[in-house]
Amino acid sequence: MGNRGSKKIDEPQQILPPEIIFEILSWLPLRSLSQMQLVCKAWQELIYDHHFIGKHMNRSNVVCYWHNVTVSSDYRQSPPKSDSFSYVHGCDGLVLLKNNSKHKYCLWNPAVRRVLELPDPHGHNHGFALSFVPSTGRYIIVAIYSDEESGALSCEVLTPGHSKMWRHLTFPDINANRQRKTEKVSLISSGGVDHCVLVLSDGKEIIREIVSLDLEAECFTVNHLPKGLFDDWETVWDLEWNGKLAFAVIIEQNLEVMILEDYKKGRWSLKKKAIRLTFLEKYKYPQENIFPLFAKNGDIWFWLKNEKILVYTIETVQIAHVIRSEAFSPENKLYVYKPSLITFEGMQPDTNMAKLRPPKFDRLFDRLS
Template structure:
């Protein structure tokens, strides 16, 4: 293999798991340089993205305020009786516990660590153990809430963090929005957010846009979905399916790369996916899932991943449920080393470095 042309070596290496690639960095200097090249990271990412439906390069990342960050192979939860967790020393651990997993995209995980005065944000790739610390932003006076989001702008090939701060001013509310670009390595203010958020839940990234469930103002209980386009920095209203009830808050997720809405009722949840982002007619109901727990126990259910064969993995109020909707059967996968968790997301193993954009 060392005698093959570099192009052939790169093609072969791009097919390998990230863990193997990290070991192969030690084979020789030329391999280390090839594997560390950002262009190779893009090649490996393209391969991993095409194969992501096969699950083999996907992992769950879990955290609790009282535990280390842990991860587990996603395929083991679909095809094995149980999974094994591994520990991760997350960046900024000396600053405190993680307040939130803001988002995951292309192998990068954005996390927030909060203290009384500020949030410290890291963009981190747990697969290659590289991270970037963003300049801290102190909380503004009289702030009502702070919501973050993490996404990718394909137009400029740039990863961005959005910081949306709601300030209370004389019984009214004003939103300040800033965007951090990995390429420019700086925060920049953009046009104020024209809607109202009731929670600090992170915005959801899909198709180059960040999405939130919003209303027109504090006293308006009519819900809809608003988006921020990361390339144009414009705000839009995202069409909902015809079944949407404007008095029922939609729970939004991204499922298999598609925009997803969950509607909760008394004893079921309906999971809808938008097959073509922004096109109202492309909405279709994926599955109806029965409740497996008292809905008062926690905030809501979060679909994590689904297989076209007819199974969906859901974070059901702090408990993982694997629901086979062809057979109407459910199981609760076990992860050794994880007894409880605060938050769970899916990430893709990749070689993308958060430091390669400076």
């Protein structure tokens, strides 16, 4: 038995296992995480780990959306000087924007209020895509453009925070003799792959090709669209369908979808998926004014022209949410995301972008009346 008068020595506190700390922190709101990262270096590294970021976003109930807006960069000027920003692409709470007034591009995180100015890409751009590459632990921006001299399609990539110049990738020359005119180019990002959908014309017929870029291997695969897939391609939309490339068209009360199941093997779904759209008949929406945007987690997102965005749940065949958005257009490529703490070296405070920060998504939801 020790002496009663001796000084008690405190035992060291037991440290929680890393996996328990991971679980606890992943449930905290974003504002609390921004404070928790200051506790110690280990917590800071954990909070900025991509696996943790993914877990936190999955558990967060805060959802935001983005499409084009115009913001006054300096309201003190008369007349005010305005910068028009266009949404280009997004990933993990990051927003790739084009400043239409200055013809510059930037990568912005509204949650942490920081922005990264990007080096100028080539002109004659057809599309950009921002993605995360697990094998490198880095984000990558892919740009498809037409070469100014030859007119051939080309590709360049940028690793934000790690490189200050765009890097060229050799794009497959599927129009070597230049006898085909490029009518349309669209870029769909899905599951670590960027799909470039090309519409070419030789004056007699329309040819559609798909050039897919594996972001980890940085190699391209070319696929041909099956002939006779759709009768009228003018009404067909290319879109992301649960991490895969798909083509969809509305026929009567159904959405018919053809999915590229395995782009490396050129394997398509055996038949078109037919999804009943009960809201078309119930609410008497004109079919020509409904456009599918993308499908994710059992929901299909539609745009009702000049009115609203509809979130349609396949299982319940009901509209789950309505987003009032008269100013939206398909060119905006609606970006639905959950905020994150992702930052890059070289980011600066977004001093002139305060009015660009989107409101909380759940405040904009209205139940369909």
